[in-house]
Amino acid sequence: MTEYLARLAEPEWQRRERAHAERMRRWTEPHQRRRSRGEKHPVLDFLFTYYSHPPSHLERWQPGPGVVLGGVSARRFLDRRGYRDTGDGVALDLAACTPRRERTLRHVASLLEATAGRAPRLSCFGLHEWAMVYRQPPDEVRHAQLPLRLGSAGTDAVVDELGVRCGHFDAYRFFTEPARPLNRLRPTRETQRDFEQPGCLHANMDLYKWAYKLGPFVPAELVGDCFELAADIRLLDMRASPYDLSALGHSPVRIETPEGRAEYARAQAAFARRAAPLRDRLLRLCRDLLDVTGAAGNTV
Template identity: 45%
Template sequence: MTSDMRPPDPVVLPEELWRHREERHHTWVDHLTAEHLERRRRGEPHPVVDFLFTYYRTSVATVRRWHPGPGVLLEKAHRSERREWRHYRRATVAGRDGLVVDADSVWRRCGDRVSRARAVVTATAGRRGATGCFGLHEWAMLYRSGRDGVRHGQVPLRLTHERIDEVVRGSRLQCTHFDAFRFFTDDAVPLNREPLTRFGQVLDEQPACLHAGMDVYAHAAALEAGAPGELLLDALRAAFDAREVDMRSSPYDLSAWGLTPIPVETAEGRAEFVAFQKQWIARTQVLRARFLAAVDRVERLGGRVPADAR
């Protein structure tokens, strides 16, 4: 193999600069998650925020761990605890020692699931947003379920079961996200515009969907050290905002947590929900582009480079 097929040398990030970026990252994550951690210490569940760390199987500690992504040498980082972290290796560039993210290691551990995520994200990024769902997936999860059919058992409903059923029957369900659709009640499933499957995610996902955008956070977390910390943090910030709107649009009464409803059973509520979706499309399309760039960088710098070219 010729030398021009080898990955370029990493960019050197001086110790003072990378430690400043790391500390800034810690500050932002701590600000975003302090209340969640305090509630967890007290054993108090939260119907909005907990979802981001339980359903997605991530942790604050994971988000707090800042990475530069591949192709960057952190000067003198081999003298820090980072030398024990997964996916790092020691390297020297122009006489300067430090650690770099080992793209080979990332791809070996994460490549299969990240490749699947990339396919879904790429397809989603290439579509126009469809804003007609009005967040009715939580409603469909309660449809004709009776008084014992509440998914969030510690959260009261703001409407009667009869009114919830009436809203669902009077709406054209247009859910495009399989991981919401799979929780629909049996009676709600045939009311959706079309059936959804896991296999069909590449064909169905679209960028106005709140959950499709929140999934970018999970996809970035799955890339582990291959995802720059700024990407993971921005994706989590977006997920916080979307999850709040997601639950405010539901039939649940969140007043005990200081949240007012977005009454999507009314024209005014639906207009408010659509206005958020339009902003959400623009915000998450940027995150998708950044995620795809991070995956491509891992693949280019390690995962698909033939052994005899390294």
């Protein structure tokens, strides 16, 4: 990657800026209205609470590296961290890629590369959500506003019968204490690179996390693609959970049945295919940035 590859005239980058904001407002505006009313949404809140990127930042457009923004209006980008005046416009300042940011780039590149190098495993059937309520008192269930489709005893019976095969640490850490010994894998934060695999719904949702954590170095359109993938996966995640979402208009994926498990695996495989090019784009971006900043020798 050379430092600058393209110059966008003011009308072009402003068009892209408007298009991105409008695209993301499909999600951010309903969330902000719910929040103003004190309403919780058991499916969609996850996208703004577990993932900590503020809605206003999600709507904000950024060109990513290698782009010079032309026109007088581009100077407002200088009010943000990480931009500089090139004399021909405004662009990302690659000197803003600090040693701390380089460590993040190396970590993300290593994780994405390891994940992409594995075949998808499609045998978990979304039981991580069931393990989060296994033998849990009703008043301590995570989404207490939603009934359990099979009740507490029925939910526990499904976990006992099918077992749990979750390799994603950030799901496993929310398991109830009685559920943890039932998991066939023992993921930790330190072994995350060894366990992540491209069939995992949460690993694919986390592409959004890695996109926004890399800050202005990721083009807004790629952040938006990763966010929309996470939103679509989240719906499957909850439809396959033990919760009854019928009041929200969502039918269940009944993973307690062979037909439901087959449906889940098909959807899981489709999301793995959809995530693959996004993972590849993020990985190439990390590598290119490390090359430009002279940190490539420290990467994977």
